[in-house]
Amino acid sequence: MTTAGNAGVPLDETPANRTLVEALFTEGLLTRQAREAALDILHPRPGWGPWAASVLTAVGAALVLSGVIFFFAFNWAKLTPFMKFGLVEFALAACLTGAGVLGLQRAAGRMLLLSAAALVGVFWAVFGQVYQTGADAWTLFLTWSAMTLGFALIGDFAPLWALWLAVANTFLALFWSAEVNPPPAAETAIFTLLALFNLAFLGLREALVARGAAWLADTWTRAVLVATVLGLIFVPTLEFVLSAGRDPAALVTGAGALLGLIVHAGFFAFYRSRACDAWAVGLVFLSGSAIAEGALYRAFAEIFPSTWGGAPYFLFSLATIALFAGVIALLRAAFKTMETPLG
Amino acid sequence: MADECMADERMTDRPRPSAPPQPMTARRLLSALAARGLVAPDDETRIGRFLAEGGHARLQPLAIRLLLALGAVLAAASFVAFLGAAGLIEPSRPETWTVSGAVFMAVALLLQQAGSGSAAGLAHSLWLQTSFSAMATGKILLAAGLSDHLLTDDAAHFEWKVAMAIAIATAPVFPFYRLAVDRFLSVLALLGALLVAIVSEDWRAGGSGAPLTAWFIAQLVLAGALLAADRARSVTLPIAYALIFSLCAITALWGASSTFAAAGASAGLGEWDYAPNSSIGTAALAATLIALIAWTAGGADKLMRPPMALACLGAALLAALQAPGALLSIGLMTLGRARHDRLLAILGALLLPAFLTLYSYNLNLNYLWKSAVLIASGGALLAGRALMRARGWDAGA
Numbered sequence: 001m002t003t004a005g006n007a008g009v010p011l012d013e014t015p016a017n018r019t020l021v022e023a024l025f026t027e028g029l030l031t032r033q034a035r036e037a038a039l040d041i042l043h044p045r046p047g048w049g050p051w052a053a054s055v056l057t058a059v060g061a062a063l064v065l066s067g068v069i070f071f072f073a074f075n076w077a078k079l080t081p082f083m084k085f086g087l088v089e090f091a092l093a094a095c096l097t098g099a100g101v102l103g104l105q106r107a108a109g110r111m112l113l114l115s116a117a118a119l120v121g122v123f124w125a126v127f128g129q130v131y132q133t134g135a136d137a138w139t140l141f142l143t144w145s146a147m148t149l150g151f152a153l154i155g156d157f158a159p160l161w162a163l164w165l166a167v168a169n170t171f172l173a174l175f176w177s178a179e180v181n182p183p184p185a186a187e188t189a190i191f192t193l194l195a196l197f198n199l200a201f202l203g204l205r206e207a208l209v210a211r212g213a214a215w216l217a218d219t220w221t222r223a224v225l226v227a228t229v230l231g232l233i234f235v236p237t238l239e240f241v242l243s244a245g246r247d248p249a250a251l252v253t254g255a256g257a258l259l260g261l262i263v264h265a266g267f268f269a270f271y272r273s274r275a276c277d278a279w280a281v282g283l284v285f286l287s288g289s290a291i292a293e294g295a296l297y298r299a300f301a302e303i304f305p306s307t308w309g310g311a312p313y314f315l316f317s318l319a320t321i322a323l324f325a326g327v328i329a330l331l332r333a334a335f336k337t338m339e340t341p342l343g
Numbered sequence: 344m345a346d347e348c349m350a351d352e353r354m355t356d357r358p359r360p361s362a363p364p365q366p367m368t369a370r371r372l373l374s375a376l377a378a379r380g381l382v383a384p385d386d387e388t389r390i391g392r393f394l395a396e397g398g399h400a401r402l403q404p405l406a407i408r409l410l411l412a413l414g415a416v417l418a419a420a421s422f423v424a425f426l427g428a429a430g431l432i433e434p435s436r437p438e439t440w441t442v443s444g445a446v447f448m449a450v451a452l453l454l455q456q457a458g459s460g461s462a463a464g465l466a467h468s469l470w471l472q473t474s475f476s477a478m479a480t481g482k483i484l485l486a487a488g489l490s491d492h493l494l495t496d497d498a499a500h501f502e503w504k505v506a507m508a509i510a511i512a513t514a515p516v517f518p519f520y521r522l523a524v525d526r527f528l529s530v531l532a533l534l535g536a537l538l539v540a541i542v543s544e545d546w547r548a549g550g551s552g553a554p555l556t557a558w559f560i561a562q563l564v565l566a567g568a569l570l571a572a573d574r575a576r577s578v579t580l581p582i583a584y585a586l587i588f589s590l591c592a593i594t595a596l597w598g599a600s601s602t603f604a605a606a607g608a609s610a611g612l613g614e615w616d617y618a619p620n621s622s623i624g625t626a627a628l629a630a631t632l633i634a635l636i637a638w639t640a641g642g643a644d645k646l647m648r649p650p651m652a653l654a655c656l657g658a659a660l661l662a663a664l665q666a667p668g669a670l671l672s673i674g675l676m677t678l679g680r681a682r683h684d685r686l687l688a689i690l691g692a693l694l695l696p697a698f699l700t701l702y703s704y705n706l707n708l709n710y711l712w713k714s715a716v717l718i719a720s721g722g723a724l725l726a727g728r729a730l731m732r733a734r735g736w737d738a739g740a
Binding site for chain 2: 011012013014015016018019020021024025026027028029030031032033034035036037038039040041042043045048049050051052053055056057059060061062063064065066067068069070071073074075108278279281282283285286289290293309310311313314316317320321322323324325326327328329331332335
């Protein structure tokens, strides 16, 4: 039982987190050895062996796949269609067979399944090159995502889902551009639609993790999805803020901005109070600050139509400082009971 | 028996679902450290006093530093626009920039002093943001004014004069303005200016790459020394991070010089045939990675153990393949993991695919040989992975 005199209350009420440890180390109150021991207690990690094995597997597989693609590029003109399809299908079959033999419980098996999913895309690219049907690029991504959905469902492998989502998002964006061919006023609607699409998967991720899906529990899976949703919804929201009232696309950007408001508020509420994820809260504040700054700029541009000897710029500077100071104070208050990312 | 147990464990390498970590208080953590003899009773009293004074609340997490920097840049841009619109600075009179810059920097220092006693909250954030915005504005104005002064009579070697202006604008306040993000950005700006100056000078002299290599090795050594320093971390750490970013920039330049040449030519910037030799720099990176492996293993004598020897062989292979980007990013990942530094670990993980892409794109070989190199390299790594599994090295703590 530790005693620390009059400072007993702060010790009991102060959450131990990375920021605390770094602050104590910077102040010289913890030795380097104590710092590392404290961080090992707070964030236990697997040993160097599993880490090195993961790095070797990921980088090795990526290099081999890249080499295969370059081989195809070199020999493209010399290969007959039979050889082109044969090689890809052989590689695809080999990866699937290997995944089946090794089993999806092992990292090697999952990497082979991921490689197989990538090779499905290579196959359809070869198909499009050989037969020159004139089909749009979105058909390739549609077929690729449709055929690999099953892989993702059985794989229980977050990187495979990341690949699938990237392919699906690409399909949606290309389809929008080529087939929907929206009028200029509705061009930014794709950002709202993609944000909704990825938001659905983020919700699914949170629900599955809450039910015990450990394979999805890595923080990067949430960070990537949150960043993607915020990044996508940022565009229509900022556009609405900067041009509402004189924009023919106000209905479209307005819908995006409304979704943006709901997303920011919802993310803050959920990741601050329920999930206690400081990374996500930080991203929400960064995105929100940029949008608020845009609104501030618009307000000043409307109120002060001329330069007025520079006064609007000066006032805008002060307003910017006040805005960011307020946001930082709010964020610091939110971080108080959460683990803070990256120190 | 041990092999059977190992074999059973190897049937799956799925992470075992673990219970979510219980929230831990400072008291519980200190108790755990005290039980290991890492914290003395006197230390606990001092720590308690430090926490009661709210000292830990002043450390800036990364998200807050990013917001501080973003707000300061936006506010600084507006301040400069204000000064220009109000006629307080004029492009033809660099002394107006210099004087304005010095005034803003003085105001920033005063604001830092005035706000130093405020408790963490809105007031403290206001002091901090205002002070940093003023300092950012002041440094930009002062550096621009000094550059203009230095270039007025003689524009030769203008890159060095710009670097000198940045150094003069940032160095004097460095010991006094105690904000990590300001120190990081200031050092980064100076290193960036010096990099441009060194590259330009080297290119004009024929492009051997020797000055760049010497600069790279000097930064590598300095970064290592600063990261190892336990004292004055508020000073050493921002400088070390800035040096790491500079090292990444030089490594990218080595790996992508032909890409830059093509981009420059297509952008109408004329001939840019700067292709510095990176052999010595790559060897230095390999040596650094091997030293890092020795450090994490617990000493140079541990390098004779098979897993460490294999890792060192991998580093040597990357050096032989002239892949400085891969060496640097793996070094950052290793260092980040060893020091519990997530920023370095994530930086390394993000840079690795980027550098590998750059490497394979810029290999001066036809597609067939490129594919052979990539497949052979990947195969070697996967073979190493298989060896680890066969020997049970992938299951250790």
